[in-house]
Amino acid sequence: MAGKKLGFDTLKVRAGYDSSEHNYAVAVPIYQTASYDLGSVERGEKLFGMEEAGYLYTRIGNPTVNVLEQRLASLDHGTGAVAVASGMAAVTYALLNLAEGGGRIVTTPRLYGGTFDAIKHLFPKFGIHVDFVEDSDDPESFRRAIGPDTKAVLIESISNPNATVLDIEAIAAVAHDNGLPLVVDNTFGTPYLFDSFAHGVDIIIYSATKAIGGHGTTLGGVIVENGEFDWSNGKFPHFEQPQYLLREQSTGRERSILEVFPEAPFTTRVRLSYLAYFGASLSPFDAFLLLQGIETLSERIAKQVSNALRIVDYLQNNDKVSWVSHPAAAGNPYKALAEKYFPKGAGSIFSFGFKGNEEQLKAFLNAVELFSYHANVGDARSLIINSPKTTHGELNAEEQALSGITPETIRLSIGLEDAEDLIDDLEQAFAKAFIGSLV
Ligand SMILES: *Cc1c(COP(=O)(O)O)cnc(C)c1O
16 A cells, blocks of 8 residues: 555545554553653653653643544645644634734635634733735735735635635735735535635644534544645744754754654644643543544545435525525626535525524524534534624624624534435424524
8 A cells, every 4th residue: 555645535544643553452442641751861852852752741742643634634635734622722722823923814704703703802811913804705805915024814615604715725825925824714515525725725734623523423633734825934043043942862852843744834833832832731531532533434424415405495495585695696796706616516505595584583593493502513413593693793794794793693504314304394494494484
């Protein structure tokens, strides 16, 4: 098999793990340990001097967590990955690693509610500011928002809750023209639906809590890089700075992260700075659960996408629905972009407009029996939620309008049930919501 390029489905159950290095255990063992024996004084010196690779302390690295990191790097054809305790930790560490010291981030308002709120209200308290583009659908709008202190462009591969698709390659070109990396939160795309690095993305962020884990049991986040971005272009002095921690043991000469880790400087820097000192580490047991999820990633996502298409079809032929926002819906403006970037389908998370008053909308949500009413998308179980009041409830009216979230918006995340049963559930809930009315 040596030298053969393995397919996605093989990698998702095999990559990053060699049983001969783990007592021939077939399943990935859970290394439930905080620390590691240094072995001898000589070995300890080499480990701490980074002359020998090995584990020191689970906050910075753990063999179970490492398999998860290697597996995701492999699925995305990347050169490095770092796993952290949640998707928000991944977003935060990635953005701090880019813009620390007062940089700015250019982004779109079409973001996960938590990310939007963090970069708008919390990051500025740490000196990092955000510039929102005026028109997310126009790559030139991204160019106009870039200034001398901009350190990155951030987008989501498929947006939440309306499943819009931006012109990712065109936005990457704008970022690269300005010496900036394109950072994509690919939580909704997953490595199965979207091949980020093939489309100009430089840094990928995942909330592994969602479709990667897929079973709603475990929080986690991952950052992946492909080692191609030029961090020595003058905009990122913190990557070029010689550090005492990285000194050459024989001479004492201090070296930069770029010099010591040229293949994966971004994720290594997240590990050695933010993970080491801010400490949002992923637990080995949680890494194990996320690995279990990845083993069925393709099968789950493919079924969720096909289920979603059935439900899109049902909703767009329903007179109690004013619109359906999924690239597969008739007349959707993102169809062409979705076909280009998501040839296997644009995911199973989307929204629709409920044609009824607020009371009826409430009655509808209370009437569903199979769909669960909760926020964790990408779960094996289907969910329904009124985004404007919940997942995006922290956005004020103006921000919601900017993000394309209208009061009648209902978001669905389609799971692994029988599509027929899901449709029947929606049907009976619509009937209950509109009892005695003539909509
Ligand atoms: C959920 C989510 C996050 C945050 O992830 P957590 O694991 O909940 O911290 C970030 N981005 C997107 C797109 C998400 O859906």
